[in-house]
Amino acid sequence: MGRITRRDFVNGTLVAAGASLLPSGCERPADLDELGLSDYPPSLTGLRGSHPGANAHAHALAWANKSDWGTTTELKESYDLVVVGGGISGLSAAYFYQREHGGDKKVLVLDNHDDFGGHAKRNEHTVGGRTLITYGGSQTIVKPKHASRVVQALLEDIGVDTERFDTAYDRVFFERNNLGAVTYFNREVFGEDKVVRHPFCNYPNYIEGMVMGGKLSNEEAARQVPLSKRGREQLLGVLNGGLHLLDVPEGELDDYIDSHAYFDYLKNILGVDDPGVLRMARHSGLDWASTGTDLMSIGTARDCGALGFAPKAVYDEDNPYNCHFPDGNAGVARALVKKLIFDVAEGNNAEELVLSKFDYGELDDPTHAVRIRLNSTVVNVGHGGDPQDSSEVFVDYINNDRSHQVRAKNVVMACYNMMIPHIVSGLPEAQAAALRLQTKSPLQYSTVGMKNWRAMKEMEIGMAMSPGNMHQAVLMDFPVSMGGYEYTRSPDDPCVIQMIGCPYGTVGAPARDQYRDARFRMLSLRFDDYEGEIRSHLGGMLPKELFDFDRDVESITVNRWAHGYTVGGPGDSTKTGRQPFGRITIANCDSAPGADMKTAIDMAFRAVNELV
Ligand SMILES: Cc1cc2nc3c(=O)[nH]c(=O)nc-3n(C[C@H](O)[C@H](O)[C@H](O)COP(=O)(O)OP(=O)(O)OC[C@H]3O[C@@H](n4cnc5c(N)ncnc54)[C@H](O)[C@@H]3O)c2cc1C
Structure with a gap:
């Protein structure tokens, strides 16, 4: 895999003169210079998102009051x-x-x-000579039909046709390949590497067409989870629990669930004290409220489909979650830039820009x-x-x-x-x-260029919730083909795996404190730490006879957004x-x-x- 190449670049042995223009910590793929793409940031792998150096001056200003420049x-x-x-x-x-x-x-x-593009960044991976496009941050145009006239007019003027996604997004990809929502329990936290064919939460419902749980009954799912006997009983109690267990008059239920904590409900009403079950619950909301469910009310936990609340549709037919360019909302950013600077790329609309090479030399x-x-x-x-x-x-x-x-x-x-x-x-x-x-919560989207997805296919994994890992969700990228770009067709073809991490702080600490602690922890890690984490995550989840990290992983891009979702x-x-x-x-x-x-x-x- 490109590991040797990447190591060589990290160690500086292959760094060309022009590489000094790159922020430290970014790696230049070997073939970029030959392709004449040496100043093409989307193809950089390694630490991206708010890449090393990007916030150095801002932090000097904000943290040390620097004024002498x-x-x-x-x-x-x-x-x-x-x-x-x-x-x-x-x-x-x-x-x-x-x-x-x-x-x-x-x-x-x-x-x-x-x-x-800000958060709307494009990632590219070159695997087996093929360029794979994916998103490094802002992902999908959410509910465009609910957009103001101002937004709709802008999108139309820059050539974004949101109805195009009705056919560009392959809604039966997951069903056709029998890829569903599962949960991966890792050895480090749960004592055993195990995949259980149940999502235990609603998060995978965000992926249009994902095959949701249902393959296992609650009893069977709880029985398979690597917890103690007592933990499994408590988990089953949560899965079979519900708001009917609350001793609250019908008319007062809404007020009650909005003013009472989900964790208190788990502990006091359902009697949960098993750390494994509480961990599963904490990570079951992912990025819903920019925090773990330890800070949620019962009502919010129910709305986001946290552990114990049955999966429900996230979007209706009128608002499918499918308005997704291969590079996510970077497709919108690129269309805006093309509108502002005509010579930057060729293409008459956003779809034609998907494969168009942007000339960064035109920007300034x-x-x-x-x-x-x-x-x-x-x-x-x-x-x-x-x-x-x-x-x-x-x-x-x-x-x-x-x-x-x-x-x-x-x-x-x-x-x-x-x-x-x-x-x-x-x-x-x-x-x-x-x-x-005003503040923001930290988020991390790591994108992994894989030579094939045979192991995902054999394990029937479309998305794996991973409550014991840094990346709480691992998923096949969105199945979108447009503008000449073809999403991966066969399990033997290259693909991108997305790994989503919502870092939290100490359980129960106020949200702002959790953002700050998680942000510092995130920024203190080096690329090798992330690579090690991804290696053990994929290696523990996928069978050894089908997946070999050194053989099958070509490239990794870790998009760290220390300042991610807006929190007013x-x-x-x-x-x-x-x-x-x-x-x-x-x-x-x-x-x-x-x-x-x-x-x-x-x-x-x-x-x-x-x-x-
Ligand atoms: C991982 C992730 C996933 C997301 N997914 C979605 C999604 O699916 N759909 C959706 O609608 N939204 C999503 N969002 C929300 C996203 O924030 C918004 O959609 C949108 O992209 C925000 O745009 P913005 O211009 O307001 O802010 P930003 O994208 O943050 O842009 C602000 C820019 O200003 C720069 N800046 C800051 N300080 C300075 C300075 N002193 N000098 C120069 N530049 C500076 C920043 O670095 C940044 O580049 C996501 C966000 C994240 C982090």
């Missing part, structure tokens, strides 16, 4: 609009500004990553009205005088460890809202305090924080709040319309 070079660049943050919201802000004010308006988008070309400057962390944004009647804003950013300054008539801050008080000078104290209260601050703090300030307005899905692509676009529209 050396001599600032004042560039002779002046823009109608500077956008801070090149995610879906920032790109949409650039789009709306041009649409409202004219395509000749000069716009600069600054982002700290080496790729555009001075001849284009819109420029996207990557690897650029904004550290200071300040008005040239009194914010109320100043005519320009100065924007300082760090690129290649050097400080630069550009001028703008207007600025949209489309970055993480909690960073804004560290960046924007002179904000009213109440607004700054409100912005500081308390009370009105989100709205207080997003108020316009002079010539500066605030976008990003944090400013709604809502961890949703549609929200990111709506917030961009609002922010552009609030500009002076």
Whole structure:
């Protein structure tokens, strides 16, 4: 496998001169230079997402109050609009500004990553000479029919046809291949490596067409789980439990379940104290509330289908969970970039862009009205005088460890809202305090390029919930073929396995503390730690005669999102924080709040319309 290649690159033996442009910790596939794709971030494997170095300057600012960035070079660049943050919201802000004010308006988008899209990032794996496309973060356009007219018009204008997914998404792939939802119990936590053909939760229902449990009765499923006899009895008690066991009058049930804790229900009503059962329960909500179920009410646990609540459909026929480009919402980000910078790629609509090679050299070309400057962390944004009647804003950013300054008539801050008080000078104290209260939960999507999926097929695994592992869910990628891209057909063909990790902190600790602890733990790990974890996870789950990690795994990309899903601050703090300030307005899905692509676009529209 590419392991030798990867090791060589990690060790630096094959690092070409141009590799110094890559953030440390990123690996350049061997064939990229030959292909002329050396500046093509989606094909980098290793530590990605918020890749090493991406947040270094922001952390120096936020954690150490750094203000001395050396001599600032004042560039002779002046823009109608500077956008801070090149995610879906920032790109949409650039789009709306041009649409409202004219395509000749000069716009600069600054982002700290080496790729555009924010959370909407594309991963590529080259396996057996074939390029496999997948998503490294933001995954699916959720319920597009519920989108505002603003969002629907934008999607249409950039060439995203959400009805196309009705045929592009192979709804019978899982059924045809008899791939279902199972649970993997690992030796380290549960004492034995074992796959039980039952999901014990509703999470796999998110994958359109996934074959859900049902193969085993509750009794048989509980009997197979590697727990003590007492633990198995308690598990069966939870599976057969239900709200009818609560001694609450019918009319008061809703209030009761919304105000009482799920873990108290498990412990006090169902008598659970077995650590294995509690662990299964804790991890059964995955990313539903950005926390483990230890922080959920009974009502929330029921809604997300946590352990003990029967699987139920997540989306109806009208809103299938299928609006998924092969690269997830990076397909939308790419379509936006194509709209803003025509020469960046060939293709008349989002589908035609799926296989189109983006020329990153076009992103920051001075001849284009819109420029996207990557690897650029904004550290200071300040008005040239009194914010109320100043005519320009100065924007300082760090690129290649050097400080630069550009001028703008207007600025949209489309970055993480909690960073804004560290960046924007002179904000009213109440607004700054409100912005500081906004937060995000950590998430991790690891994508694994596999030479085949024979072992998954033989084990009949479409998705494996994994309550003992760092990645609580392992799944076959979404079966989408479009724009000339073909999803894997036969179990002997290469494929991508997605591994989803929602890191939690100490059981029962407040959510913010859990995010912080989990974030630091996540960032303290090296690529080798993740590789070891993935090796033992897949190796323990799949039979040795069918799966050999060194033989079958070609590449690994670990997308770490230390600042992942938006979690709004308390009370009105989100709205207080997003108020316009002079010539500066605030976008990003944090400013709604809502961890949703549609929200990111709506917030961009609002922010552009609030500009002076
Ligand atoms: C793993 C994951 C999966 C998700 N899945 C889905 C999904 O399936 N569907 C869905 O609708 N939503 C999903 N989301 C939610 C996602 O956050 C939104 O859909 C949307 O992509 C957010 O866009 P944004 O532009 O508001 O923020 P972001 O994507 O976070 O973009 C903000 C950008 O600003 C940059 N930035 C921050 N500070 C600075 C600075 N000082 N200088 C320069 N740049 C800066 C950030 O690094 C980032 O690149 C997912 C999120 C994650 C993390």
